[in-house]
Structures are given as structure tokens and as C-alpha cells.
Amino acid sequence: MxxxxxxxxxxxxxxxxxxxxxxxxxxxxxxxxxxxxxxxxxxxxxxxxxxxxxxxxxxxxxxxxxxxxxxxxxxxxxxxxxxxxxxxxxxxxxxxxxxxxxxxxxxxxxxxxxxxxxxxxxxxxxxxxxxxxxxxxxxxxxxxxxxxxxxxxxxxxxxxxxxxxxxxxxxxxxxxxxxxxxxxxxxxxxxxxxxxxxxxxxxxxxxxxxxxxxxxxxxxxxxxxxxxxxxxxxxxxxxxxAPALPVISSSSSCLPPDCLRRTFLIHAGEIQLVKQHIRAQSQTTGEQADKPPSTYLAVSSLVWTSVARAKFRDLAGGDANFLVPVDFRRRLGSPIDERYFGDCVVPCVARAAVRDLLDGGGAGLARAAAAIRDAIRVQPECPVRAMEAWLESLRTVPRVRERFTFTGSSNRFMAYETDFGWGAPSRVELLSLFAMELVLLLGAQDGGVQVTATLRPEHMEAFASNLGRFSGRGDGRRLRIGRP
Incomplete structure (x- = not known):
């Protein structure tokens, strides 16, 4: 219209x-x-x-x-x-x-x-x-x-x-x-x-x-x-x-009016700093992994701790939950491969104590990374069992917005390579805003990652500041935006 x-x-x-x-x-x-x-x-x-x-x-x-x-x-x-x-x-x-x-x-x-x-x-x-x-x-x-x-x-x-x-x-x-x-x-x-x-x-x-x-x-x-x-x-x-087929109803059909949406770019050098920080902290916490953290794990850990620092500054008790979509193409192997078209993901939940994510000693990133890594690793190899585990988690994990952060998309998706014949896009935006607290990732140029977040207004500024603390500038609002 x-x-x-x-x-x-x-x-x-x-x-x-x-x-x-x-x-x-x-x-x-x-x-x-x-x-x-x-x-x-x-x-x-x-x-x-x-x-x-x-x-x-x-x-x-x-x-x-x-x-x-x-x-x-x-x-x-x-x-x-x-x-x-x-x-x-x-x-x-x-x-x-x-x-x-x-x-x-x-x-x-x-x-x-x-x-x-x-x-x-x-x-x-x-x-x-x-x-x-x-x-x-x-x-x-x-x-x-x-x-x-x-x-x-x-x-x-x-x-x-x-x-x-x-x-x-x-x-x-x-x-x-x-x-x-x-x-x-x-x-x-x-x-x-x-x-x-x-x-x-x-x-x-x-x-x-x-x-x-x-x-x-x-x-x-x-x-x-x-x-x-x-x-x-x-x-x-x-x-x-969908109990009323053919009518479909959804409580997540639009972004709530009391949420803000912003897009940030984390540069490759900043991501490398996050990875180094996770590895150094992991030695202190005793949670060191067999291999260095991936870009997805590093950025997800930074996002999760940034959300926690923005929301729980005055509330350090209880657990925080972080949804992670797991792609089963790589788990199932042949004949399922990268060409398979359809849905082949199962959500899972990473859980960590809020006090661990807020750790003033600096171990929050390592503990976030360990929780995300473990949540992905313990997923059953059978996707049916994995889906059943997800459905069970819905009954056991509190999904109130104060304790649950949704994530989607991935830095593996190189959106800025979408060239229809007249060059790369100057900007890519995702509008899949299906949750009150949601973070979407996209691959950007030169190894960077674009982060689109929807949060309540009272949390957005603190989130931006925490997200930018590895930028060398200490101000999330000064992260370069829009043209990675």
C-alpha cells in the first residue's frame, strides 16, 4: 500500500x-x-x-x-x-x-x-x-x-x-x-x-x-x-x-513498540581481540577449549555478555539464557550437504549464571564462550533427538524476556557479496524481528561482522557501550556503521 x-x-x-x-x-x-x-x-x-x-x-x-x-x-x-x-x-x-x-x-x-x-x-x-x-x-x-x-x-x-x-x-x-x-x-x-x-x-x-x-x-x-x-x-x-489451521496466529508478528533496533559493525581486528581475550581468560577459568574460538563463538560471546552487562547491572542472581541455532547439515554429512535446500537447523539453549557473565575479574567472555560451545557440543547427533531436547527445554527454561536472548543468522552468510551485476551493496539490513530481545549476525567485508540488535530502550545504550569495549574507542556508538 x-x-x-x-x-x-x-x-x-x-x-x-x-x-x-x-x-x-x-x-x-x-x-x-x-x-x-x-x-x-x-x-x-x-x-x-x-x-x-x-x-x-x-x-x-x-x-x-x-x-x-x-x-x-x-x-x-x-x-x-x-x-x-x-x-x-x-x-x-x-x-x-x-x-x-x-x-x-x-x-x-x-x-x-x-x-x-x-x-x-x-x-x-x-x-x-x-x-x-x-x-x-x-x-x-x-x-x-x-x-x-x-x-x-x-x-x-x-x-x-x-x-x-x-x-x-x-x-x-x-x-x-x-x-x-x-x-x-x-x-x-x-x-x-x-x-x-x-x-x-x-x-x-x-x-x-x-x-x-x-x-x-x-x-x-x-x-x-x-x-x-x-x-x-x-x-x-x-x-x-498452529492449532487453528488453516488460520495462523503468532504473538511475534511484529517488533514491540517499546523496543529499539540498531545495527553495528565489529571489525576483524576487534574480533581478533575478543578471541585473544577469550583464550587468555579460559586459562584462568580452567575452561580452555581444544581449538581457538571461531568468529561466530567470539562475536556471540561478546553479544551475550554485552546484553547481560546492559540488563543485569543491579541484578546478578539467577541464570541467563542464550538461544543458538545449530545447523545439522555438517553434522549429518553425506548425502545432506551445503546444497540442501530447506530448514536444517535445531535451536538449543546456552545457560550461564548471570554473575559469571558479569564477572568483574574479566572472565565473563570465557564463561559465555564455554556455555555456548557446550550447548552446541552436547546436541544429539540425531536431529529428531535434538528437536525433542529443544521442545523439552521450552518447558524447563524460563523464557521471560529478562532472562532470554534470541539469536539468528550467522557471520558465515556473506551478504555484502550479493552482486546483481552493478557491484556490492553499500548496506544490508535484516528485518526478521520476531522477538523482543533479538540479535542477528551477518558477515561483512574484510572479516568483519554486522550485528543487528533489538532491545528495550533502557538497555540499548549500555549494550552499545559494552559491545564497543574491544574497539579501542570504548564507545559503541562510534563503531563504523552501514558501509563495512
């Missing part, structure tokens, strides 16, 4: 182009009826009506005129949809489905409406659009930022799983490419797999000589996930998260 700031120029739908896709990959193997059953990992997200939304800001002399840019994006998207058929389908209610009551309907009838593709214009220039996104010392305009992303209504089935919006500024040559994707059909790894393929196809549209190295065909075979007890587990989860 248009607003005083946003004007809709065109609303069309893109259909998969199977003929052109055949030049890159054989047709994906799907069930004869076109109904793709959700796995026990995917039904957990059926009620996540707030989609995963990603905004890519492009500016500079390499950005083509808007009609040419849109034409390339539409054409390449049509091929990408044929390579990733679930994305042009519908999330549908099917009571007879073996793994529950929800499937991805990829039948010709479901796909015939296509994927919504919105062209829009935002009042002002690219500077105004960047200002909307905010930064480490500026929250930006949350309502206006949301307008730069497409709507994806999944409150009643059947529902689309993908929508695209491309927005130009009223002044200057630039564009924001935004994608909304339902979490029930793809996790973060799969979402970025699709983005890499679409960007590669678009680059070839712009310059046919550019190679399609990112066009490794996705894999849809779910046989390795068909455990004897998986179907019953899926039905159990679905009855819990």
Missing part, C-alpha cells in the same frame, strides 16, 4: 522460467503431485508470520537506470524460481499430509499466480533511505524502513512464501532490493543459497561473460531426514504452533 513516503509504481507477478533454467540444471525432482511435505524441522516455523526480510542498498555510478535494473532482476528471478521450485509455491493446509497438515504446494495451480514483484519509489534521495535504516547511534525510522520491504501475508493458508520489492529514490540513481521469505520453507543457509544463485543469474543477464560459479543446483532430497518417529514429531509440533 502506498504511503506519503512510498509510491507503488507497479505490482506484477513473476513465473518460473523452466526452459531457461534447464540450461543450468536438470529439473528438480519433486513429488508427482507437487506437494512437498514439511520436515519436523520446518513445521516449527509455520507460525512465524513475520518473514525473513533482507534489504540490499545499491548506489554509485554502476547502478543502471531503474527500468533496466528491474528488467534484469525480473528475468533472472524467473530462472531462479525454476531452480528453487518451493519458492514459487504456496504454504498450504493439507490434512492428509503424512508429516502434518501443512505442505508446500508446488502444483501448477499453486504456482500459476507467480511471485509478487513490487516496483516502488521512495520520496527523497538515497541518503534519506540510508537514514531510514539508522545505525549504532541512530535507530532510524522503523515504520519507513519496513516500507522498503515487501509484505508477505501468511496469517491464513494457502499463503505465498516469497515476495520481492525493488525501490528507487525519487532523486538520484540507486535502488533497494528487498526479499521477504517464509521461514517454514528455508533457513538462513538456504535463503542465502537462493540469493547467491539469483545474483549470479542477474550478473549474467547484465554481462553474459560473467561466470555462474554460484549456480550449483540445490538439493531437495529429504530421505536422510525421514526418521521413523519424525512424522509424529512433526504433527506434535504443528498442533502446538
Amino acid at each position: 502506498s504511503s506519503p513516503r512510498l509510491r507503488i509504481l507497479s505490482l506484477t507477478h513473476v513465473l518460473p522460467d523452466r526452459d531457461r533454467a534447464a540450461a543450468y540444471s536438470p529439473p528438480p525432482s519433486l513429488p508427482d503431485d507437487g506437494l512437498v511435505e514439511l520436515s519436523f524441522m520446518e513445521v516449527l516455523f509455520v507460525n512465524r508470520v513475520m518473514p525473513m526480510r533482507r534489504l540490499f542498498f545499491y548506489e554509485g555510478p554502476g547502478v543502471p537506470a531503474f527500468p533496466c535494473l528491474v528488467r534484469s532482476l525480473r528475468s533472472s528471478l524467473a530462472v531462479a524460481l525454476a531452480l528453487f521450485p518451493p519458492l514459487s509455491g504456496k504454504l498450504a493446509h493439507r490434512p492428509s499430509a503424512a508429516a502434518g497438515d501443512v505442505v508446500v504446494d508446488c502444483s501448477p495451480a499453486a504456482v500459476s499466480s507467480g511471485v509478487k514483484f513490487v516496483e516502488a519509489e521512495y520520496g527523497g534521495g538515497i541518503e534519506d533511505m540510508r537514514r531510514v535504516a539508522g545505525g549504532g547511534s541512530d535507530e532510524g525510522d522503523r515504520e519507513a524502513l519496513a516500507e522498503l520491504g515487501p509484505e508477505l501475508d501468511a496469517t491464513r493458508l494457502p499463503a505465498p512464501v516469497l515476495a520481492v520489492q525493488v525501490t528507487r529514490p525519487a532523486v538520484g540513481r540507486a535502488a533497494v532490493v528487498a526479499v521477504a521469505l517464509h521461514h517454514a520453507v528455508a533457513d538462513g543457509h538456504s535463503a542465502w543459497q537462493f540469493m547467491r544463485a539469483w545474483a549470479a543469474l542477474s550478473r549474467m543477464e547484465v554481462s553474459p561473460s560473467r561466470a555462474g560459479a554460484d549456480l550449483a543446483p540445490p538439493a531437495f532430497d529429504r530421505t536422510p531426514l525421514r526418521y521413523p518417529e519424525a512424522d509424529e514429531l512433526a504433527r506434535k509440533i504443528l498442533r502446538t504452533v
Whole structure:
């Protein structure tokens, strides 16, 4: 819907182009009826009506005129949809489905409406659009930022799983490419797999000589996930998260009005300092690991202790909990590999005493790292057992917002490499704001990590200050924002 700031120029739908896709990959193997059953990992997200939304800001002399840019994006998207058929389908209610009551309907009838593709214009220039996104010392305009992303209504089935919006500024040559994707059909790894393929196809549209190295065909075979007890587990989860099918309700459909959202960049050198600090502290606490901390572990530990220092300065008793998504692709091994498309993650909870995270002696980072490392390490190798352990943790771990921090995405996802043919994005923003206290990670240029946090206002400034204490400047608001 248009607003005083946003004007809709065109609303069309893109259909998969199977003929052109055949030049890159054989047709994906799907069930004869076109109904793709959700796995026990995917039904957990059926009620996540707030989609995963990603905004890519492009500016500079390499950005083509808007009609040419849109034409390339539409054409390449049509091929990408044929390579990733679930994305042009519908999330549908099917009571007879073996793994529950929800499937991805990829039948010709479901796909015939296509994927919504919105062209829009935002009042002002690219500077105004960047200002909307905010930064480490500026929250930006949350309502206006949301307008730069497409709507994806999944409150009643059947529902689309993908929508695209491309927005130009009223002044200057630039564009924001935004994608909304339902979490029930793809996790973060799969979402970025699709983005890499679409960007590669678009680059070839712009310059046919550019190679399609990112066009490794996705894999849809779910046989390795068909455990004897998986179907019953899926039905159990679905009855819990979506008891009123085909109506979907969710208490986490939008960011609460009493929360702030800000984005920070932690540079590679700062991350190295965090790693060194964890290793040094681990020798003191006796929790030294077999190998140095990864970037993910170091940044997650810094984020968790920064949240704890911001919230619990006057309350050092009890435990704090930190949600960690565990990707099972690497745990299951062949034939599940990096090409597998769908959801293949199971959440788990790291727990630590608040007093340990606040340790005035400086051991908080090491203890946070040990708790996160142990939570991941003790996950059962069988994903069914791991999911059952997660469901059990929901009954035993207090999920009040004062004691629970959600995390999502990963620094492994190199968002700033998303080049559609006119260069790298100047800025990438995540709008998957499904929880009151949430931290999202993205890989940035030169080994940095982008951190997007949503917290209560009284905690945000202290969080920013604690996050920046390894920057050499001691002020989280002075971390470089927006152009890693």
C-alpha cells in the first residue's frame, strides 16, 4: 500500500522460467503431485508470520537506470524460481499430509499466480533511505524502513512464501532490493543459497561473460531426514504452533513498540581481540577449549555478555539464557550437504549464571564462550533427538524476556557479496524481528561482522557501550556503521 513516503509504481507477478533454467540444471525432482511435505524441522516455523526480510542498498555510478535494473532482476528471478521450485509455491493446509497438515504446494495451480514483484519509489534521495535504516547511534525510522520491504501475508493458508520489492529514490540513481521469505520453507543457509544463485543469474543477464560459479543446483532430497518417529514429531509440533489451521496466529508478528533496533559493525581486528581475550581468560577459568574460538563463538560471546552487562547491572542472581541455532547439515554429512535446500537447523539453549557473565575479574567472555560451545557440543547427533531436547527445554527454561536472548543468522552468510551485476551493496539490513530481545549476525567485508540488535530502550545504550569495549574507542556508538 502506498504511503506519503512510498509510491507503488507497479505490482506484477513473476513465473518460473523452466526452459531457461534447464540450461543450468536438470529439473528438480519433486513429488508427482507437487506437494512437498514439511520436515519436523520446518513445521516449527509455520507460525512465524513475520518473514525473513533482507534489504540490499545499491548506489554509485554502476547502478543502471531503474527500468533496466528491474528488467534484469525480473528475468533472472524467473530462472531462479525454476531452480528453487518451493519458492514459487504456496504454504498450504493439507490434512492428509503424512508429516502434518501443512505442505508446500508446488502444483501448477499453486504456482500459476507467480511471485509478487513490487516496483516502488521512495520520496527523497538515497541518503534519506540510508537514514531510514539508522545505525549504532541512530535507530532510524522503523515504520519507513519496513516500507522498503515487501509484505508477505501468511496469517491464513494457502499463503505465498516469497515476495520481492525493488525501490528507487525519487532523486538520484540507486535502488533497494528487498526479499521477504517464509521461514517454514528455508533457513538462513538456504535463503542465502537462493540469493547467491539469483545474483549470479542477474550478473549474467547484465554481462553474459560473467561466470555462474554460484549456480550449483540445490538439493531437495529429504530421505536422510525421514526418521521413523519424525512424522509424529512433526504433527506434535504443528498442533502446538498452529492449532487453528488453516488460520495462523503468532504473538511475534511484529517488533514491540517499546523496543529499539540498531545495527553495528565489529571489525576483524576487534574480533581478533575478543578471541585473544577469550583464550587468555579460559586459562584462568580452567575452561580452555581444544581449538581457538571461531568468529561466530567470539562475536556471540561478546553479544551475550554485552546484553547481560546492559540488563543485569543491579541484578546478578539467577541464570541467563542464550538461544543458538545449530545447523545439522555438517553434522549429518553425506548425502545432506551445503546444497540442501530447506530448514536444517535445531535451536538449543546456552545457560550461564548471570554473575559469571558479569564477572568483574574479566572472565565473563570465557564463561559465555564455554556455555555456548557446550550447548552446541552436547546436541544429539540425531536431529529428531535434538528437536525433542529443544521442545523439552521450552518447558524447563524460563523464557521471560529478562532472562532470554534470541539469536539468528550467522557471520558465515556473506551478504555484502550479493552482486546483481552493478557491484556490492553499500548496506544490508535484516528485518526478521520476531522477538523482543533479538540479535542477528551477518558477515561483512574484510572479516568483519554486522550485528543487528533489538532491545528495550533502557538497555540499548549500555549494550552499545559494552559491545564497543574491544574497539579501542570504548564507545559503541562510534563503531563504523552501514558501509563495512
